[in-house]
Amino acid sequence: MKVVFTGGGTGGHIYPALSLWRYMQDQAISLEPYYIGTTQGLEQSIVSKLDMPFETVEAAGLKRQVSLAAVSTLLKTARGYFQAKRLLKRWRPDVVVGTGGFVTLPVIFAAHSLRIPSVVWEGNARPGLTNQLCAGRTDAVAISFADSARFFAKAKRVELTGNPRASEVLQVDAGAVRGARDEYRILRDQKVILIFLGSRGSESVNRVVTEVLPKFAEHPEWRVLFVTGDRHYEHVKQSVPDLSHNVSIIPFIYDMPSLLPHVDLLISRAGSSTLAEISALGIASILIPSPYVTANHQEENAKRLVDKGAAALLREADLSADSLWAAIERQMQQDALRAMKGAAKSFGTPDAVERFYQLVMDVTRAR
Ligand SMILES: CC(=O)N[C@H]1[C@@H](OP(=O)(O)OP(=O)(O)OC[C@H]2O[C@@H](n3ccc(=O)[nH]c3=O)[C@H](O)[C@@H]2O)O[C@H](CO)[C@@H](O)[C@@H]1O
16 A cells, blocks of 8 residues: 655644554555655654655745745745645555654645545644635545534535644653663652753753753652754853752653653643644653644644643743743642642543554545
8 A cells, every 4th residue: 555644844734644654564564655845844853764755845824914935835835836746646555644843735736636545634623724615625634623523514524533643652662761871871769850941942041051051960769851842952052051960951852752751740732733732641740732733723732731720831921940940849749749640641542553554545545
């Protein structure tokens, strides 16, 4: 079975496609996977490490208002559409799976024009413009929050699958998890605090975290891993010359599923995959939703957990070294950790990848 995966820009649009790919590899089907991304997104570095043909097309973020930038975006998208058509004609896939980000639009439109079946996956409570525009040109939309179905009125079929990363982090190899303990030098009695601000990092939050880092010296019983995002790493590293021995600064983590089972407290943005991972594993968290995303959708994602005591919310507008440190000290109390872990787990969707897979197979067989 030939499958073209497409999705890009940030990890949240790439990892769900790869979770499905890994799951499909384990099924009794002979799989020929391909990936279409862009040259600008994280997919270039993530997918090129895998055994899968990777090609790029042009794509850019669509604008709701008319402007010069909007015209340039349309031209790029049109070029991307013809490039995607050429790739799909060459590969002749049985199905195309799009997991969001700008690149999904030209590829799904190209699949539609060539009558190739497709499925689009949406991870957020409030969908982005790209996926909404794709809804009328795809065979099915897979969603992660039941109430986001209302944004896909034009879709032929909408199914609640959840985020396949939830399944992937639960199926991780035990040896790889043990290996992560050594790799990240986690001592037997240490509690682990992991800090990452989405897949690309955040300059504004990194600055506040950097101010807080010296305080962790007071808590040698905590192991602190601060992931800056590749593009911010050098700057952060230079601004913190003396690190306490229980703190590490890391540019990016490529094998997050092996590390996450060790984490007691996660400090992060509120992207779809991050929330799926913390709820699948039952990890306590302090969520700082990015205020720079369309329609403030991260806060809407976060609220689902926060309202049920499954995560703590710290808005970026209220973020300072003091407020962050107070939240960490409050959250690291044994009782608080335990209560939040239990509440987070009740949101898990462990069968998400299986549901997504069944939907893709259904759509493929139906043609
Ligand atoms: C700024 C922006 O546009 N953010 C969006 C983007 O975020 P982003 O890609 O940051 O969001 P997600 O939380 O969905 O996914 C991040 C993924 O990257 C992984 N990870 C992160 C850091 C690292 O070092 N290694 C690693 O593997 C996480 O474990 C997770 O699987 O896509 C999400 C899914 O549509 C949206 O919800 C976010 O609002």
